[in-house]
Amino acid sequence: MxxxxxxxxxxxxxxxxxxxxxxxxxxxxxxxxxxxxxxxxxxxxxxxxxxxxxxNDADVSVIEGNEDVKFYQSGRxxxxxxxxxxxxxxxxxxxxxxxxxxxxxxxxxxxxxxxxxxxxxxxxxxxxxxxxxxxxxxxxxxxxxGLETWADPANLVTGATVGKITEAEVKATVKKLWDQGLPTGEYFALVNADLKEQIDALYKDKYNYVAQTNVFGIVVDVIRTNFGNLNLLLSRHASADKMTIFDPNAxxxxxxxxxxxxxxxxxxxxxxxxxxxxxxxxxxxxxxxxxxxxxx
CATH class of the missing domain: 3.30.2400 (Major capsid protein gp5 fold)
Structure with missing residues (x-):
């Protein structure tokens, strides 16, 4: 052979x-x-x-000259x-x-x-x-x-209304990563065109741009929240009913x-x-x- x-x-x-x-x-x-x-x-x-x-220890402060050293190890x-x-x-x-x-x-x-x-x-x-x-x-x-199977159970959000996403739910999903204490604050979301259309519609009256006479439509690329920036990646391979948000450094x-x-x-x-x-x-x-x- x-x-x-x-x-x-x-x-x-x-x-x-x-x-x-x-x-x-x-x-x-x-x-x-x-x-x-x-x-x-x-x-x-x-x-x-x-x-x-x-x-995520709440208090690691010690007195001057402390000799009672506490040792920590992350769960791995x-x-x-x-x-x-x-x-x-x-x-x-x-x-x-x-x-x-x-x-x-x-x-x-x-x-x-x-x-x-x-x-x-x-x-x-x-x-x-x-x-x-x-x-x-x-x-x-x-x-x-694949990535869609890796989300932590504590990081799952399900919509409240059948077949419809809200701005609050987008923010709530980003906040899941904030609550986990991730240090970057720069996240990416893998989303199918069907769901991306709904996200674009959420912000159709909340944008500023330089008008172009030959380009029409509203496309949202980055959503800025108090919990981090969300960069949207349009993917034909993502599930139509899911938005998966991740820190690329992980x-x-x-x-x-x-x-x-x-x-x-x-x-x-x-x-x-x-x-x-x-x-x-x-x-x-x-x-x-x-x-x-x-x-x-």
Missing amino acids: FKTNNLTNSESISLAKEIVKIGVADTPLTSLLFAKGLTERANGTVHTWREKSYS AEMSNVLELFQKGVSVSGTSQAININGQGDIFSSEIADRLTELKTNIEKQVTKGVKNEGSTTPFIRRMA LSLAFLRDPQFEALAKTGDSVKGQVIAEGTLKVASKKAVAQYTLKA
């Missing part, structure tokens, strides 16, 4: 830099984490870490997520590769670029709302737990294998290769994730 250890350096090429720049509009969460450099190495099919947390639960394997192959006939069409360029390279975009989109779907599965039963596919993408191109053995009159990645989502603390759910 032709395996990766048979490849020369020119046949196995890292696409870690390229994947940062492509498909940004359709992959807001992974693009954000890539752009902030929030990636790390994994070393197995299950990535394990200790939860990041802070001690063991947490884990499953690494998911993503793969897309490309096969181009010798004839197609030989044809030179103006504006098309190398067709094999073009196909690889398209497959890389699709691969990133698939990663985005799973990072957003994947359901954890260790792959021990048929069809034996390992799947990661998230990272852990890769056993970075996104890469691998040449495959040539058989007959065709050129073959694949784009592949193996990774998962790490959430340093569930307390850094809050979630609003529309009342059904």
Whole structure:
């Protein structure tokens, strides 16, 4: 069998830099984490870490010359997520590769670029709302737990009115992170277009802007609250009834294998290769994730 250890350096090429720049509009969460450099190495099919947390002791003041030192240790639960394997192959006939069409360029390279975009989109779907599965039963596919499954139970808010979000509920969800004592105050919300339309409507009479004669509509990008700034990320992959708010500094993408191109053995009159990645989502603390759910 032709395996990766048979490849020369020119046949196995890292696409870690390229994947940062492509498909940004359709992959807001992974693009954000890539752009902030929030990636790390994994070393197995299950990535394990200790939860990041802070001690909220009410009073740590002491007298001058105090010798009765009290020692503190944050509770650090063991947490884990499953690494998911993503793969897309490309096969181009010798004839197609030989044809030179103006504006098309190398067709094999073009196909690889398209497959890389699709691969990133698939990663985005799973990072957003994947359901954890260790792959021990048929069809034996390992799947990661996506961000929507990570919110701390204390950080959940459910709407009071069927199918309708209110400004107070948006603030209440942000306040959940404030109450957890997160230090940044700069949060992001992953939200589907249906729910985003409702949020935009909440602020339609509460904005100032420089008028443009050829641009119409009201789009809310940042909501400023007393509990922190909320940056809205529009995502077609987010659940239509949920808004998931998170501190990006508590998230990272852990890769056993970075996104890469691998040449495959040539058989007959065709050129073959694949784009592949193996990774998962790490959430340093569930307390850094809050979630609003529309009342059904």
